[in-house]
Amino acid sequence: MTIKYYAGRSIGPITSRITGKKRKNMSNIEKQPTYIREIELRYKKRRVKSDAPINEPLTDPQKVYELFSNLQDEAKEKLITISLDVKLKLLCFEVIAIGAVNSVYARPIEALRAAIPLNPYGIIIVHNHPSGDPTPSAGDEKFTSDLLINTTSLGLEFYDHIIIGHNSYFSFTERGVMQRLKSKVEISMR
Secondary structure (H helix, E strand, O other), X not given: OOOOOOOOOOOOHHHHHHHOOOOOOHHHOXXXXXXXXXXXXXXXXXXXXXXXXXOOOOOXXXXXXXXXXXXXXXXXXXXXXXXXXXXXXXXEEEEEEEOOOOOOOOOHHHHHOOHHHHOOOEEEEEEEOOOOOOOOOHHHHHHHHHHHHHHHHHOOEEEEEEEEEOOEEEEOOOOOHHHHHHHHHXXXXX
16 A cells, blocks of 8 residues: 655654554754645637627627527537626636536526636626527526525625527526516515
């Protein structure tokens, strides 16, 4: 049985009993450096159509659909968070999760992971339905409602959840679903 020890670790009392090896006195041995993890954000560029509305405020679901219409060709569901500045211009986006042909799983906090360090004014969630039908499922509404609770408590605007299908999209804001969910969240947070 081979046991490896890494920088800064000595044999513990339980390991000592199992292996029969004696613990070393670490006080007279030069201590190894200890490391902590640091977060580093990196951005990469993604080519979009030349007429894509990248420098315009994303106030219309149609503009978001134009930017991410390529999702209609995906074989699996993808979930994306778009971070917006105070003028509703795109700061960045992140692919949060890639799922199966009929579902994608992500915790609401994962949808905010890339947004929070940028201190955005708001977010838009986008995902696709490979079936081509953008009608939201009960799971889509539940995720949106849960995310709405998180964004509200953080003081972050959650503008829309857009589902992309074949040559079409469903906007929670355009169809009044977002307002209904916001009302429910406000009542539950009282």
